[in-house]
Amino acid sequence: MKITPLHHIPMRPEFRSPFSAGYIVEGGRLLFFSGCGPVPIYHTHPHDPVEERRWLDGSFRDQCERTFDNMRIILSAAGADWSSVLKLNIYLTDMTHQNTLNEISAANFGRDNPPARTLVMVPELAHRRMLLEIEGVVALPAAAKS
Amino acid sequence: MKITPLHHIPMRPEFRSPFSAGYIVEGGRLLFFSGCGPVPIYHTHPHDPVEERRWLDGSFRDQCERTFDNMRIILSAAGADWSSVLKLNIYLTDMTHQNTLNEISAANFGRDNPPARTLVMVPELAHRRMLLEIEGVVALPAAAKS
Amino acid sequence: MKITPLHHIPMRPEFRSPFSAGYIVEGGRLLFFSGCGPVPIYHTHPHDPVEERRWLDGSFRDQCERTFDNMRIILSAAGADWSSVLKLNIYLTDMTHQNTLNEISAANFGRDNPPARTLVMVPELAHRRMLLEIEGVVALPAAAKS
Numbered sequence: 053m054k055i056t057p058l059h060h061i062p063m064r065p066e067f068r069s070p071f072s073a074g075y076i077v078e079g080g081r082l083l084f085f086s087g088c089g090p091v092p093i094y095h096t097h098p099h100d101p102v103e104e105r106r107w108l109d110g111s112f113r114d115q116c117e118r119t120f121d122n123m124r125i126i127l128s129a130a131g132a133d134w135s136s137v138l139k140l141n142i143y144l145t146d147m148t149h150q151n152t153l154n155e156i157s158a159a160n161f162g163r164d165n166p167p168a169r170t171l172v173m174v175p176e177l178a179h180r181r182m183l184l185e186i187e188g189v190v191a192l193p194a195a196a197k198s
Numbered sequence: 199m200k201i202t203p204l205h206h207i208p209m210r211p212e213f214r215s216p217f218s219a220g221y222i223v224e225g226g227r228l229l230f231f232s233g234c235g236p237v238p239i240y241h242t243h244p245h246d247p248v249e250e251r252r253w254l255d256g257s258f259r260d261q262c263e264r265t266f267d268n269m270r271i272i273l274s275a276a277g278a279d280w281s282s283v284l285k286l287n288i289y290l291t292d293m294t295h296q297n298t299l300n301e302i303s304a305a306n307f308g309r310d311n312p313p314a315r316t317l318v319m320v321p322e323l324a325h326r327r328m329l330l331e332i333e334g335v336v337a338l339p340a341a342a343k344s
Numbered sequence: 345m346k347i348t349p350l351h352h353i354p355m356r357p358e359f360r361s362p363f364s365a366g367y368i369v370e371g372g373r374l375l376f377f378s379g380c381g382p383v384p385i386y387h388t389h390p391h392d393p394v395e396e397r398r399w400l401d402g403s404f405r406d407q408c409e410r411t412f413d414n415m416r417i418i419l420s421a422a423g424a425d426w427s428s429v430l431k432l433n434i435y436l437t438d439m440t441h442q443n444t445l446n447e448i449s450a451a452n453f454g455r456d457n458p459p460a461r462t463l464v465m466v467p468e469l470a471h472r473r474m475l476l477e478i479e480g481v482v483a484l485p486a487a488a489k490s
Contacts, residue, residue, distance in 0.1 A: 054487075058375065060421035061386060068389040073418050074377035078487060082228075082374075083204065084285035084335060085220035087316030094207060097214040098297045126219050129206035139376035141479075143318050147468050151390045170379030170479040172435050173468040176293050176319040187287075187316040189376060195200075195224060228374075229350065230431035230481060231366035233462035240353060243360040244443045272365050275352035289464050322439050322465040333433075333462040341346075341370060 053080020055138060055191045057165040070154040071169035075138040083190040085126045087143070089182045090118035093125065099179060108181040112149040115183045116156050123186060132190050134160050137167040140188040143174045149183065199226020201284060201337045203311035216300040216307075217315035221284040229336040231272045233289070235328045236264035239271065245325060254327040258295040261329045262302050269332060278336050280306050283313040286334045289320045295329065345372020347430060347483045349457035362446040363461035367430040375482040377418045379435070381474045382410035385417065391471060400473040404441040407475045408448050415478060424482050426452050429459040432480045435466045441475065
């Protein structure tokens with residue numbers, strides 16, 4: 053498996069770009085992971101309003117850090133880490149949170165070759181009061197002997 | 199081609215989780231399919247308001263079942279079935295429909311290893327009165343002799 | 345690398361379909377590129393309101409053409425062209441722009457085998473007054489000697 057960040061021009065440090073222009077992958081395995089938020093990845097359906105209230109306490113920063121914790125749990129279960137992430141799709145219910153998101157993202161992904169990324173606002177997520185959701189594609193080393 | 203659902207913890211039956219935490223694929227081919235709704239996959243552009251009115255009749259349940267029918271048509275054209283679906287992105291214009299969606303999803307994908315998934319609300323889709331759209335990534339067996 | 349458009353039925357010319365039902369890829373490399381808009385791909389974070397005002401001038405058509413220019417820059421940096429694009433996700437802040445989008449899309453991708461596509465409306469993108477964002481997945485020929 054080989055992954056390569058794509059920079060159409062050098063990423064100048066003063067840009068503090070939270071994303072690379074693209075990411076290229078060859079060989080190995082791909083992991084598509086589900087949209088993660090601050091709630092436990094597996095939880096009761098239909099949603100339990102009492103659990104939801106407890107889980108969705110706190111500021112955007114709290115929710116964002118718990119979302120990154122959940123992504124870390126998934127990466128770790130797949131034997132991967134932050135450096136294997138090719139692409140993220142991030143959904144915010146309020147775009148004014150983007151700078152906090154970018155700060156937490158940089159703390160995890162660093163500044164040099166962060167994943168490719170799309171960031172959009174949506175009016176609502178699957179849990180009311182959930183402020184963000186992040187899904188992604190990850191490269192893993194080959195497992196099969198072929 | 200080998201696909202493996204990723205569960206970071208066992209999916210307890212009482213969760214009735216409509217998604218797996220992730221899906222891993224190795225080898226074979228990947229199919230990226232277009233966002234499907236209850237309207238015929240190929241249709242006139244610009245959209246014909248008379249056709250749209252006819253197609254977008256009915257409840258969310260009707261629209262959701264026709265959307266799954268359209269996904270089945272695409273899977274079938276590619277020689278695949280529900281078990282080959284790695285990831286879905288689902289867009290609802292009203293999040294109160296999520297339990298109906300999850301019920302129809304479980305009827306097609308089962309409860310054990312449903313695809314990875316992201317579910318978000320959007321204010322509008324390409325057809326006014328279209329209540330959902332679903333796109334996805336699918337694993338197919340290798341075709342080329344290599 | 346082999347890519348094949350998937351048409352579940354023939355795409356009749358009068359449909360002027362801006363998307364193929366799906367796209368299948370086998371072998372080679374995959375490029376996941378970041379959401380592109382009319383602003384320079386790499387830019388200062390937090391966003392500079394003065395730069396933003398200058399970049400986000402103009403009509404939807406202007407913004408859309410600059411967005412396609414940015415996608416062309418990324419494709420070109422990866423050694424690819426329009427014919428290598430498998431899938432696009434397009435986010436519009438106003439769905440009434442979809443016919444202009446489809447016209448510009450057809451001018452670049454042609455009418456026969458455009459990429460698979462999902463098109464949704466979102467209330468806001470990362471830059472206020474940015475009217476669209478497009479991300480995608482691209483197939484590239486194998487690079488590694490394996």
